[in-house]
Amino acid sequence: MKKSPFGQSDQAENVVHLELDAGFFFERAVRSLDKHQYGKALRYFRLSVEKEPDNPINYCNLAGLLSELGYYEESNEILQQVIHEVAPEMHECRFYLANNYANLQEFERSEEFLLEYLQNEPYGEYAEDAEELLYMIAAELGRSPRDPKTATLMPAYMKEHEEARRQLENGQFQKAVELLQPIVEEHPDFIAAQNNLSLAYYYLGDFTRAFATVKKVLDQDSANIHALCNLAIFSDAVEETEMSQMLTKVLKKLIPLHPDLLYKLATSLGILGEDQTAYRLFDRFLRLEMTAETNLYHYLAVAAWNIGRFREAARYWRLGLELVPDSQVFRYYLEQAERWQGRETELGRLSYYFYLPFQEVFMRLSWHKRVKIELNTVLFESMLWAFSQGSQSSRLQVVQILGHLANDKSEAFLRRILVKPHEDDELKRMTLLVLRQMGTKPPYMIWFQGQLLELGLDDQGEATLSTQFEVWSKILESTLDGMTTYTDRQREDVQWLWAGFICQKGGNLPKVRSFGAWSAAFEYMIGRYDHLELSQRKIAEKYGVSPSTVSHHTKELLPIMEQVLK
Known part of the structure; x- marks a missing residue:
């Protein structure tokens, strides 16, 4: 082969080096979209952001696809990053945020971003669409639309607090802490932020900071109901029984007039085991609020169940299911209420959390890795239900809970998953990993791709640790x-x-x-x-x-x- 003057072959000179820049990944993303390969498109859009982190268009492309796929919250995080860090002047991101929040049924938040967009871009590309959406939101909220020219917008730190509160409700406690800490430092009199920060610390297992923060609130306002409720729950969690009981007695005597305080008090007393009082307060709240959140029907049902009003509990779960037909929580409890008849004392108290029992346990495990889990009847039956009627993500959660329990019963359950012919391969891979992490001994029988396999045998067919x-x-x-x-x-x-x-x-x-x-x-x-x-x-x-x-x-x-x- 003829050499070039630079010691390279002529053939090498004809090699075209592919530039893996943001443009390359953008083109790949577009091709993937054309083929309806949305997972690949997401990956390529993410890579375009990594390659060109100062280009807001890359972020908007990624946020747009996430929104199209229904991942509104992740889309919002990216759009917020554009507004706060990458390109604050890119006001159309506020319109995109408004659309996402409207899809999440968070109409007040959507309205705020629409007003911001119209105040900054009154003749912008999306101005007409924004005004139309303002009217739709006003209709949802049952009032006249706000005028962008005269509307007073929420201060930035209040918006950050609303975002933190949403993260708290969604179980994103570390994100909530990151948002709330600077707010509390800059606005030490903002008591609502301090209360939410104490809750975020509590759910992360940082009890020292949780107690310190809630006590700061009570130093400022000794009668603050949110703080008193939080302190009672924190004390109960760390088995400071005397403090918890004293606070519970105080809380039971309160009858707040404001609906939000009434709701907080009812929920807290329910968690503290005061079901009779919780039932009375939830019932009062339902009479006051004509448009109550659907979660309330679950809380009322649980309170009714825990005080022996089983038919009434079933009625509230049925009402909840009628309002939200695709809710796993209402469907599960309504079905179980019929099966549990005659076994009520065996089951004990039900939890007020608006999750299936195994989902609540999974969340607790994600908050505190060392939390102790007791495999009671309600938890075990909810896991069985997940495998018969639950989603794929529910099954994966159950497998991880069983791995945490790490006892003979959970091992037997996991091994049965492996041999089911119609169970998902992804679930079996997770199950195999969990069994290995539990330290269980081979062999493992697994039905995979149409055949029964035996994993972990040596040449003599003996199941030893040297397999x-x-x-x-x-x-x-x-x-x-x-x-x-x-x-x-x-x-x-x-x-x-x-x-x-x-x-x-x-x-x-x-x-x-x-x-x-x-x-x-x-x-x-x-x-x-x-x-x-x-x-x-x-x-x-x-x-x-x-x-x-x-x-x-x-x-x-x-x-x-x-x-x-x-």
């Missing part, structure tokens, strides 16, 4: 040890890839000559999936193996990755 499955478990541990600088999501992805490979190969797992070679291959595939700057040579050097061996193993993993990490 092939255990070898592959050590490879996963080695891989995770080498990926300490990766994100939690990337470390989860490598576990999914490992589980998919184990399930796919079944009893034909390759013989392992080098842990490092396979660990390198797994890590490289995750890097490739996320478009990281990671070559096979570089990863081979990290694990002290040859690039050719890594290349050979990645070819085996590639078809698995395409199935598992869609």
